[in-house]
Amino acid sequence: MxxxxxxxxxxxxxxxxxxxxxxxxxxxxxxxxxxxxxxxxxxxxxxxxxxxxxxxxxxxxxxxxxxxxxxxxxxxxxxxxxxxxxxxxxxxxxxxxxxxxxxxxxxxxxxxxxxxxxxxxxxxxxxxxxxLETVILSILNHDSAVAAAASRMAVAAGDRPLIEMGARRTHELAAVAAARAAYVGGFTSTSDLAAGFRYSIPTVGTSAHAFTLLHDSERDAFTAQVDSLGGGTTLLVDTYDVTEAVRTAVEIAGPELGAVRIDSGDLLLLAHRVRQQLDDLGATKTKIVVTSDLDEYAIASLAAAPVDAYGVGTQLVTGSGHPTCSxxxxxxxxxxxxxxxxxxxxxxxxxxxxxxxxxxxxxxxxxxxxxxxxxxxxxxxxxxxxxxxxxxxxxxxxxxxxxxxxxxxxxxxxxxxxxxxxxxxxxxxxxxxxxxxxxxxx
Known part of the structure; x- marks a missing residue:
């Protein structure tokens, strides 16, 4: 390039x-x-x-x-x-x-x-x-704050990938800048398409709780998503009962299901239970993605959990408590x-x-x-x-x-x-x- x-x-x-x-x-x-x-x-x-x-x-x-x-x-x-x-x-x-x-x-x-x-x-x-004073400080103070938070989260995550998901938690233009800064700091992808378009950052994303609630049953929602995106998709399993959702997800997508996402609850406990359940169902390669107001401390607390990737939003785009560098x-x-x-x-x-x-x-x-x-x-x-x-x-x-x-x-x-x-x-x-x-x- x-x-x-x-x-x-x-x-x-x-x-x-x-x-x-x-x-x-x-x-x-x-x-x-x-x-x-x-x-x-x-x-x-x-x-x-x-x-x-x-x-x-x-x-x-x-x-x-x-x-x-x-x-x-x-x-x-x-x-x-x-x-x-x-x-x-x-x-x-x-x-x-x-x-x-x-x-x-x-x-x-x-x-x-x-x-x-x-x-x-x-x-x-x-x-x-x-x-040039104001525009330079505006950019450096914001982007350096996000990059520093991202770096700390990357250290806590180790080799596990991090997904930037903060677009809905900040100004629409700041969201693009934050995704860019997060990538510099160690994140691997973003949910924000504007950031992907402007800076060639890999983008990811599949569905939200609204998609499940739209359908008459969770089974119908999972079926629709798998039919559209294939068995390698990521299914969101905490809209209702996590155990039942994981069982349904593997029944529909098969043991080659790409990943499940957990967005609420006791993430440490749920990750262990879901990993055991997936393995028992033969979906040993299905990954577990966790989200839900994570910061570097929450990520570090999950180091021993069978988690494969983290999605981070609010705490990242606000500098994890330090939104500027002064x-x-x-x-x-x-x-x-x-x-x-x-x-x-x-x-x-x-x-x-x-x-x-x-x-x-x-x-x-x-x-x-x-x-x-x-x-x-x-x-x-x-x-x-x-x-x-x-x-x-x-x-x-x-x-x-x-x-x-x-x-x-x-x-x-x-x-x-x-x-x-x-x-x-x-x-x-x-x-x-x-x-x-x-x-x-x-």
Missing amino acids: NAADLRLPVDVPSTALFTDRYELTMLQAALRSGTADRRSVFEVFTRRLPEGRRYGVVGGTGRVLDAVENFRFDSGVLDFLAAQRIVDEPTLKWLADYRFRGDIRGYPEGEVYFPGSPILRVEGTFAEAVL MVYKLVARADGPGPDAPLRPVAKKSMGGKTSLGGRKWAARRPDASGVAEAEVIGTGPVPAELAERQLITELVRGGEVVAREPLDAARERHTAARAGLPLSATQLSRGEPVLPTEYL
Whole structure:
């Protein structure tokens, strides 16, 4: 698959209004003061991980690249800004020609991160870079939260596949993004067809309780489904009596029945009973899929149960209790004057209340111990130590306004698996704890 195949459809609307009003009012004031063209460096980072989490997962980088490409102020958008008197006429004229022509570097999608990690760096003029703040944070905060939850669930599930089923529990567009982020974090499929269409994620799904209730009997419903989808389908067996449903399912589909799904009750107890019953009926290859408000803890509690796959919805798309990552987008350096060659000056917020930041354009590397396991996230603004030169985490994403790092979603998924495997074993513990790696500043 080449880069052109990975682009969004050409009819994707402008992302220019996925922003806060003050981005545009800052732009107007900067244009008037003559500072809009100062070369500036913004960085995305988080001061802390969600409480109790041991690592974060970078999710949404690919969507950020798409959003930057489609950040255009077309006539409809400009008419809205003019009608609402949000900015003046000179600013509208400037926006009409807006294209991001700067550079973006950052952690590649699927990589893990820690407090202070410079997840994304946006460099260009102040005017062109400041406008991207809200849309970048919106994407990264949401997708990284879902990817982190997915990663924890994938650890709990082990080799058993996970199905993303959260479309009905969130906004319809967020559902597509969540399915994508879940795939990066380790899920194997989604029930959401829009996600399958846009991102080529495998889709699954057969029937709900409504289909059983539609028919005069459970037998009639199962017969209709098997006649339509074949014996390899998955039959939902907890509408009425599970034991009777399993018996009926095997009678109709035969011992080659693909799977049964349990969506309520004591899943641990039912899984054992259903497995025994299926085996007694000769359906030894029929799989058991469980759903019903699962999270990483519920999945872990079923590790000893004869379960073959998990379907997860609400807890996944809401970040399993942490729906955002508290990422921020801060100016860390700006030029002393106009022109591309003006020297950069580190800048940083120094207010009280724990919201300080470190100025300067940063590099990041992950230092391994003697056995090759990561032992620290190292961040600096000066020269990179020779021993860390080959361990740097930041990669080029956009050069001169052109995307240079678009990749298949499977690449991000595989990267995450490798990155997580390189962390200390305690990273996979579900119990609350501090970040598994300390952040060191040079």
